[in-house]
Amino acid sequence: MLKTFLIGIKDLRLAFRDRAALILMLAAPFVLTLGLGLVTGRFSGNNSNGLSDIPVIIINLDNDQLGNALVDTFQSADLADLVEPVIETDVNAARKSIDEDKAAAVVIIPEGFTKNIMPQRGDFTNQAQANAEPLKIEIYANPSRSTGAGIIKAIVDEFLSRVEEGRVSGTTTIVQLMISQQLTPEQAEEAGLAMSERLQDSSSNMTDTLAIKLNSSTSSGEQVEFDILAYIAPGMALMFLMYTVSYGGRSILAEKSQGTLPRLLVTPTNSTQILGGKVFGIFLTGAAQMLILIGASSMFFQLKWGDTLGVVMLVLAAVFGATGWGMLITALARTPSQVASVGSAVMLIFGILGGSFISLDQMPPLVQTISKITPNAWALDGFTTLGLGGTLADLSAPITALLSMGLVLFLASVLLFGRKNLAQK
Amino acid sequence: MRKIFAIAWKDAIVRFASSSELIFFIILPLVFTFLVSGGTPPKEGIDDRVRIVVVDQANSTISKGIIAELDRSTAVRTEAYPLAEAEDLLDSRRASVVLILPANLDIQSIQDGTAQVDFRQLPNNLDATIAERSVQTAIRSVSSALNAANNSVKEAEIKKPFASDAERQAYFDASLELAQSIQKDSPERVNVIEGSTPDKIDYDPRANASAGQLITWVFIPLFGISALFAYERQQGTLRRILTTPTSKAVFLLGTISGQVVMALVQMSLLILFAIFVMKLSWGNDPLALFVILTAAALAAGAIGTSMGTFIKTEGQASGLSIMMGMVMSLLGGCWYPLELFPSVVQNIVKVLPTTWAMQGLLDLALRGGGLMQILPETGVLLGFAAVFFSIGVMRFRYE
Numbered sequence: 001m002l003k004t005f006l007i008g009i010k011d012l013r014l015a016f017r018d019r020a021a022l023i024l025m026l027a028a029p030f031v032l033t034l035g036l037g038l039v040t041g042r043f044s045g046n047n048s049n050g051l052s053d054i055p056v057i058i059i060n061l062d063n064d065q066l067g068n069a070l071v072d073t074f075q076s077a078d079l080a081d082l083v084e085p086v087i088e089t090d091v092n093a094a095r096k097s098i099d100e101d102k103a104a105a106v107v108i109i110p111e112g113f114t115k116n117i118m119p120q121r122g123d124f125t126n127q128a129q130a131n132a133e134p135l136k137i138e139i140y141a142n143p144s145r146s147t148g149a150g151i152i153k154a155i156v157d158e159f160l161s162r163v164e165e166g167r168v169s170g171t172t173t174i175v176q177l178m179i180s181q182q183l184t185p186e187q188a189e190e191a192g193l194a195m196s197e198r199l200q201d202s203s204s205n206m207t208d209t210l211a212i213k214l215n216s217s218t219s220s221g222e223q224v225e226f227d228i229l230a231y232i233a234p235g236m237a238l239m240f241l242m243y244t245v246s247y248g249g250r251s252i253l254a255e256k257s258q259g260t261l262p263r264l265l266v267t268p269t270n271s272t273q274i275l276g277g278k279v280f281g282i283f284l285t286g287a288a289q290m291l292i293l294i295g296a297s298s299m300f301f302q303l304k305w306g307d308t309l310g311v312v313m314l315v316l317a318a319v320f321g322a323t324g325w326g327m328l329i330t331a332l333a334r335t336p337s338q339v340a341s342v343g344s345a346v347m348l349i350f351g352i353l354g355g356s357f358i359s360l361d362q363m364p365p366l367v368q369t370i371s372k373i374t375p376n377a378w379a380l381d382g383f384t385t386l387g388l389g390g391t392l393a394d395l396s397a398p399i400t401a402l403l404s405m406g407l408v409l410f411l412a413s414v415l416l417f418g419r420k421n422l423a424q425k
Numbered sequence: 426m427r428k429i430f431a432i433a434w435k436d437a438i439v440r441f442a443s444s445s446e447l448i449f450f451i452i453l454p455l456v457f458t459f460l461v462s463g464g465t466p467p468k469e470g471i472d473d474r475v476r477i478v479v480v481d482q483a484n485s486t487i488s489k490g491i492i493a494e495l496d497r498s499t500a501v502r503t504e505a506y507p508l509a510e511a512e513d514l515l516d517s518r519r520a521s522v523v524l525i526l527p528a529n530l531d532i533q534s535i536q537d538g539t540a541q542v543d544f545r546q547l548p549n550n551l552d553a554t555i556a557e558r559s560v561q562t563a564i565r566s567v568s569s570a571l572n573a574a575n576n577s578v579k580e581a582e583i584k585k586p587f588a589s590d591a592e593r594q595a596y597f598d599a600s601l602e603l604a605q606s607i608q609k610d611s612p613e614r615v616n617v618i619e620g621s622t623p624d625k626i627d628y629d630p631r632a633n634a635s636a637g638q639l640i641t642w643v644f645i646p647l648f649g650i651s652a653l654f655a656y657e658r659q660q661g662t663l664r665r666i667l668t669t670p671t672s673k674a675v676f677l678l679g680t681i682s683g684q685v686v687m688a689l690v691q692m693s694l695l696i697l698f699a700i701f702v703m704k705l706s707w708g709n710d711p712l713a714l715f716v717i718l719t720a721a722a723l724a725a726g727a728i729g730t731s732m733g734t735f736i737k738t739e740g741q742a743s744g745l746s747i748m749m750g751m752v753m754s755l756l757g758g759c760w761y762p763l764e765l766f767p768s769v770v771q772n773i774v775k776v777l778p779t780t781w782a783m784q785g786l787l788d789l790a791l792r793g794g795g796l797m798q799i800l801p802e803t804g805v806l807l808g809f810a811a812v813f814f815s816i817g818v819m820r821f822r823y824e
Binding site: 015021023024027028035036039041053079082098101136138141143145149150151155156158161162163165167168171173179182212215216217219239318333345348349352357358365367384388394 | 576604
């Protein structure tokens with residue numbers, strides 16, 4: 001056991017003395033994380049998804065009940081974080097603001113909008129009013145802020161759905177009462193005006209009139225704002241972890257070709273102890289690499305990785321899974337340079353398949369399925385869970401998958417190594 | 426000339442001595458181009474509406490109507506999941522909201538006034554605020570006629586109680602039919618006009634992936650010229666050249682031109698893949714394409730030469746080439762459109778050759794430009810080549 005431990009520690013020291021290896025083990029993931037942080041705006045505070053403080057210009061030419069109710073809706077407390085409404089009067093200036101990309105949309109409530117929808121005294125006998133063209137609220141939308149403009153339209157739609165529901169309900173009630181001769185045409189106007197008042201109430205009341213009750217409940221806990229770097233940093237660290245495990249595997253074949261492995265076997269040390277020590281060395285090096293990168297990104301980027309116990313356990317499981325791949329590559333290769341080439345290729349392929357460059361959610365389903373063979377995908381899933389406020393208890397799936405992956409690959413490697421004579425140069 | 430050719434030929438033999446070089450020369454670039462172009466949604470296909478995870482246990486006309494209304498929304502979209510998965514997504518904070526449409530959600534439950542849906546959301550979440558409003562709109566749209574019929578029955582009952590349940594039901598049915606008719610004839614009350622805001626992002630995932638991966642996988646080996654120098658220095662073969670009548674310039678020219686020709690072959694294969702497999706129109710102006718590719722390769726080769734005069738071992742050179750190649754590609758807009766970067770970063774990255782190479786290639790593949798359009802980028806790239814080649818020649822030592 002002591003010999004296995006000593007061989008592992010020796011390999012760990014050798015790895016961290018090799019400047020060339022340190023470039024890809026530590027410098028590359030750190031610099032790439034820095035680069036991705038820059039391009040995503042993480043360091044300039046510009047990484048908002050655009051769904052807050054959406055700038056909207058409102059022009060209320062109606063200045064009546066419904067127009068004012070819509071303005072109140074945009075200025076309500078529950079939309080305060082979502083939209084940033086500005087009330088203006090100049091339609092052309094507002095449209096110009098959109099063309100110059102200064103706001104997501106302009107909402108223009110036309111003059112006479114309330115009167116066009118809500119019946120007024122005398123309208124029932126006024127044929128011109130009955131035949132009046134329906135007035136429309138205009139949304140002048142910014143095509144380069146389609147999501148923001150879409151949300152503004154959804155808010156207007158929601159308001160109008162309340163108005164429309166009240167109108168349909170009131171009209172149905174009055175017409176049905178007239179059909180069933182419980183209301184005379186003379187009484188209809190008074191009933192219609194009463195309906196108008198109800199319509200005004202419904203336009204400012206969001207849920208009371210819903211025919212289907214909306215049971216809204218909120219999860220416990222506090223709001224967690226996901227830091228994009230909590231996805232980028234582990235993605236890069238995991239990609240270059242694959243380099244580290246293949247580098248460690250390469251050292252087994254290098255010792256064989258340089259003759260130091262047969263020399264070790266001359267000592268009272270058996271091949272199981274040597275192989276165990278080498279695997280332990282790869283595991284230690286990978287774990288040290290991951291923990292250094294986690295520490296550095298926490299220190300320099302103020303990145304919060306989440307639950308400490310969860311992070312440590314996930315790192316150990318990820319390194320175990322990746323070590324399995326490193327051992328398999330080594331067992332299949334004949335020379336150290338083959339391990340280096342194949343290891344680098346696997347590092348890059350697992351990097352893109354595992355989501356280090358592009359989120360797996362955006363990949364085709366087949367690629368998402370194939371990604372399950374990579375330790376990167378499972379570990380990144382775990383780190384994302386931690387970044388979203390999860391704990392060790394939420395990591396059972398990725399940790400089990402990574403440990404199983406490592407175990408299966410390690411057994412396959414032992415079988416392959418068994419067919420090779422490690423002692424023979 | 427013969428010397429230059431001989432040096433270039435020797436480098437090609439050294440580089441392709443191992444068949445594994447083919448992995449980096451053609452296999453990985455193709456794999457990455459394919460994955461990046463497929464993995465990045467087309468610009469017009471980016472659906473960044475707020476996601477509502479929906480559990481439809483009712484599978485009724487009403488539940489389907491609500492889902493259809495939500496999918497028509499400009500603010501939200503739905504994704505269907507079984508209850509357990511939906512709850513997992515909410516618990517792990519991978520979903521902001523879950524809408525559960527229970528098994529008993531049907532017309533009868535609305536008529537009875539017992540219809541309800543569950544809306545579960547994360548605390549203080551703006552996506553959930555947007556989703557809640559959209560769900561209210563969808564519910565109103567689907568149920569307003571039923572709601573109107575219910576209200577009509579209530580009002581009639583206040584005036585005169587119904588003689589029997591059958592009479593009440595008949596009044597409800599007539600009211601529902603009338604309400605549906607009024608709803609059907611409801612005029613459109615919103616008119617959306619699209620502004621003429623210029624769309625700043627020129628983006629096509631296939632063109633961007635093809636151009637970006639081409640630059641990434643060509644720049645990395647060209648930076649690797651530094652590893653070639655380090656290898657020859659370690660082997661002592663550079664010193665041997667001292668014994669021959671070969672000047673530094675001839676040696677460097679031979680090395681760089683050989684690598685640039687190999688890069689052009691590699692780029693040609695990737696371009697052919699893009700034309701025939703990805704159906705991209707790279708071939709509109711072959712001369713312009715040749716000019717920009719050559720300029721990019723010369724710039725990268727010159728940087729590799731310059732790096733080779735600073736780096737001592739092959740291992741360090743190899744690692745630095747991969748790191749520099751990937752970082753420069755990333756910052757140069759080869760992985761993600763430059764227009765998405767913060768404006769300060771967009772200006773800073775103009776110091777990188779990858780930025781100019783990418784813009785030159787996009788001028789051709791995306792913006793339909795020709796030789797005149799790529800002249801500025803070509804000029805900058807040749808400037809990079811001249812500066813770094815000069816540094817390389819000045820600092821180059823055989824030992």
